[in-house]
Amino acid sequence: MDRPMFNPATYSMSHLVKERTRSLTMIVTISLTVAFLLLTSSLLFGVINEIGTSEKQGLLQGSIPGSIDMFETFQLDSELSERARNSLINYLMITSLIVFLVAFFIMYNTMAIAVKERRKEIGILRAVGFSTGEILKIFLVEGAMIGMISWIAALFLGTPFIVNLAAYLIERGDGGIFFVQPVIPPQLIAISLAVTLGLSLGSTYMAIIKPIRSSPVALMRTRI
């Protein structure tokens, strides 16, 4: 018989496949959240980028001798744009935070239901000698796998979608939410990965930490 691949990672994977509907729900939730956060962040970077460019142009115009009126007009515009930028940044950040918290709540609840259904399994693992740390590792690996798949989906499906939709709407002359060209700098990709893993691992940890500390006897007594 061939030696099977059997380790904590394949164990976690087999559960994700077995509970594919639930896994898919979590992946879709996180992907949409990350895609939305990418959209708001890219607009944020777009606003900063655009205002930065117009400020440079204004300074150039204002520095031309004899063009004092122009300079005053620019200062007024600059103050207005500063206020507009701040309120826009606040709006985008608050929206992002709300979306993040809602996604965290959905993830936590989905994970908590999954953990509740697997209480007996946790009890069996404890009975055969697994430490709480080892069981935590199994669940966090599952959370990380969901996070990584979601991040890849958000990045490779969500990002081109945002960029193409923005290009199309701006070209049509009715940009809608794309009042500026979205900008996705490399650091945003890294931040999005950290946010995704934070979302998936954080919700998994919160859902699992209490049950794995229960007595193995109580866990195994669970009737599903």
Added chain:
Amino acid sequence: MDDGPFIKVDSVTKRYNMGHSTVNALNGMDLEIEEGEMVAIMGPSGSGKTTLLNMIGGLDSPDSGTIHIKGMEISSLNEGQRAQFRKNNVGFIFQFFNLIPSLTALENVLVPVMFDKDPPFERGVQLLERMGLKDRMGHIPGKLSGGERQRVAIARALINDPMLILADEPTGNIDSETAREIVSLFKELNDEGKTMLLATHDRIVAGRARSMIKVRDGHVVKGKAHSRSGMVHLSDEEKVKKKKRVVKG
């Protein structure tokens, strides 16, 4: 390391809160079991058999009293130490098998060694072959009969080569023919030197054990006297009766 008994349960008590009432599962239990014994623990439901096995196996800790296994006091270990003790020294067999439904028979056997750097895959295969499940290794528990599931559970209990095997109603959920085969397997394991404790209602199972103790209301009420060493294990109650007879005489 220690010349005392292999298992020594000393004045152990355990209470469980069941809603508004408290149940005394173990009520000052005293017990000594020698190494290499095969002991059947009998008693009515709620008498404390399972709680006793859970305490000896380090699944639970007593409210008071001490439990020594091969000289090591396990009742004072913390949860992490107890997990390590269970992994290295104890094999559990349960009435409802407690297999993980999504894993194959072989994977279930390998679960306790999943985190090992080099899991003993060949040993898992050999154990399943010994259990007569050579052609069933790739089957999930749902595709196995009750007897086959129990054999997988036995193979899992043996994967770490434990010195102590604790079986809680191991034949409670299988037919009598399969039960006889399972008990024969237990006898084989005992002949190989494993110390075995079987909590059971089944008189046939109990009859094939080397010793038998009866438990009621959380303490030992009767200990049958035939151990390998020729040592007689008597419960406190019997000791008192014997003393009374001597006094009367």
